[in-house]
Amino acid sequence: MHRSVYTDPTVFAAEQERIFRRAWLYVGHESQVSAAGDWLLTRLGPDEMILIRGEEGALSLLHNRCPHRGSRLVSGERGHSRHLICPYHAWSFDSAGTLTGLPLPEGYPEAYLHDASARNVARAPRVESYRGFVFASHAAQGPSLAEFLQGIAFAIDNLVDRAPAGRVTQVGGALRMVYRGNWKLFMENAVDLVHPGVVHASAVTAARSDRDAASLPGVTGQVVQMQLANGLRPADWDELSIHGFGGGHVSMDSFYRQGVIAAQRDDPVFRRYFDALAGANGESRAREILAIDRFNNLVWPNVSINSRFQAMRVVQPLAPDLTQVTSWCFALDGAPDEMIRLTLRFLTAAASPASLVAADDLEVFERCQRGFAGQGPEWLDVSRGARRDRDSGSEWLAPGTSEMPIRLQFGAWRRWMAVASAAAS
Numbered sequence: 001m002h003r004s005v006y007t008d009p010t011v012f013a014a015e016q017e018r019i020f021r022r023a024w025l026y027v028g029h030e031s032q033v034s035a036a037g038d039w040l041l042t043r044l045g046p047d048e049m050i051l052i053r054g055e056e057g058a059l060s061l062l063h064n065r066c067p068h069r070g071s072r073l074v075s076g077e078r079g080h081s082r083h084l085i086c087p088y089h090a091w092s093f094d095s096a097g098t099l100t101g102l103p104l105p106e107g108y109p110e111a112y113l114h115d116a117s118a119r120n121v122a123r124a125p126r127v128e129s130y131r132g133f134v135f136a137s138h139a140a141q142g143p144s145l146a147e148f149l150q151g152i153a154f155a156i157d158n159l160v161d162r163a164p165a166g167r168v169t170q171v172g173g174a175l176r177m178v179y180r181g182n183w184k185l186f187m188e189n190a191v192d193l194v195h196p197g198v199v200h201a202s203a204v205t206a207a208r209s210d211r212d213a214a215s216l217p218g219v220t221g222q223v224v225q226m227q228l229a230n231g232l233r234p235a236d237w238d239e240l241s242i243h244g245f246g247g248g249h250v251s252m253d254s255f256y257r258q259g260v261i262a263a264q265r266d267d268p269v270f271r272r273y274f275d276a277l278a279g280a281n282g283e284s285r286a287r288e289i290l291a292i293d294r295f296n297n298l299v300w301p302n303v304s305i306n307s308r309f310q311a312m313r314v315v316q317p318l319a320p321d322l323t324q325v326t327s328w329c330f331a332l333d334g335a336p337d338e339m340i341r342l343t344l345r346f347l348t349a350a351a352s353p354a355s356l357v358a359a360d361d362l363e364v365f366e367r368c369q370r371g372f373a374g375q376g377p378e379w380l381d382v383s384r385g386a387r388r389d390r391d392s393g394s395e396w397l398a399p400g401t402s403e404m405p406i407r408l409q410f411g412a413w414r415r416w417m418a419v420a421s422a423a424a425s
């Protein structure tokens with residue numbers, strides 16, 4: 001790859017137009033806007049949007065911009081109101097963005113107020129929910145959400161299937177981090193299985209110096225177990241498979257084998273959880289659901305889902321060299337309350353600004369970005385494992401240390417970037 005794909009403002013602007021204003025992007029979870037009038041401030045590519053639930057239960061995704069003089073309609077992360085009232089001249093809108101009232105209507109030319117595009121809040125043309133996870137696209141045409149998610153939808157299915165009630169709820173707030181590097185670095189690193197033993201070596205060493213702590217209950221035990229797991233040998237990483245799909249999506253096998261983070265757990269909380277899941281689905285189906293043991297599942301271009309720990313991260317490009325990562329966690333409806341602690345510990349240990357793991361990753365992203373900006377060699381290498389990629393018919397398969405995920409992501413990137421006009425997509 002040429003280094004300019006990470007640094008050039010022209011490339012960044014083209015990505016915004018051709019990828020982030022066209023592809024299906026995650027905008028929020030239905031449980032965040034469960035009642036009529038609930039709204040959530042979110043983003044769809046470069047634009048700030050309001051995800052809002054209407055009286056009839058339908059979801060709309062509105063630009064957070066008044067059609068009159070352009071003021072932001074709402075501020076704050078979320079809220080509840082039957083009408084959105086602009087803070088500037090008090091035009092009011094219903095949840096579909098339709099103008100419902102304004103002071104001094106007689107002051108405006110009649111034709112103007114009859115022009116829907118002039119008086120209503122602009123909306124995203126396509127908004128769809130997949131099992132509670134809401135995606136939207138700025139493009140009126142293009143692949144359907146189901147087509148877009150092809151291959152990777154199982155990761156959302158497995159997250160939701162793990163809930164005895166067949167539904168998850170977003171709980172708590174969001175964790176946010178900003179780093180001085182390109183957005184693609186995060187997505188490439190999320191399934192780079194050579195880096196953990198190197199980049200996270202200091203945390204692995206600290207965990208190894210106190211291995212007994214891994215058996216402590218609560219947060220200490222779980223965090224030590226997580227750090228020890230990052231210290232696999234390269235040959236062990238290679239035993240794991242990486243699965244790639246046509247749209248640029250990627251999934252990797254899990255590598256957590258011991259303690260409370262293992263797929264095959266045996267502790268009182270987990271037994272109660274298993275009973276609830278088996279009660280709802282039957283024992284063999286419950287085993288089938290829990291046997292899907294994957295770690296990061298990447299929905300191209302900018303989402304990472306961890307189904308086993310009910311965590312989700314969204315990568316938001318802000319500038320060629322500036323990126324925001326937001327993380328949320330989800331509770332399994334119908335599971336014992338204690339199960340959420342596993343999720344919270346996972347997310348805070350792996351993705352919070354204070355995390356030992358995330359701090360290492362952000363440091364390396366910033367080093368890469370500074371390296372790209374120098375005057376040295378222009379080309380970067382992503383060939384590791386290229387000769388060992390295998391097409392199984394339904395997916396690309398590669399051993400854990402392959403750079404196949406990067407090649408696959410750039411394949412999708414090139415296809416979307418090659419189409420110049422939105423209509424042609």
Ligand code: FES
Nearest residue numbers: 066068069086089
């Ligand atoms: S800018 Fe919103 S009512 Fe004037």
Ligand SMILES: [Fe+2]
Nearest residue numbers: 196199357361
């Ligand atoms: Fe990492």
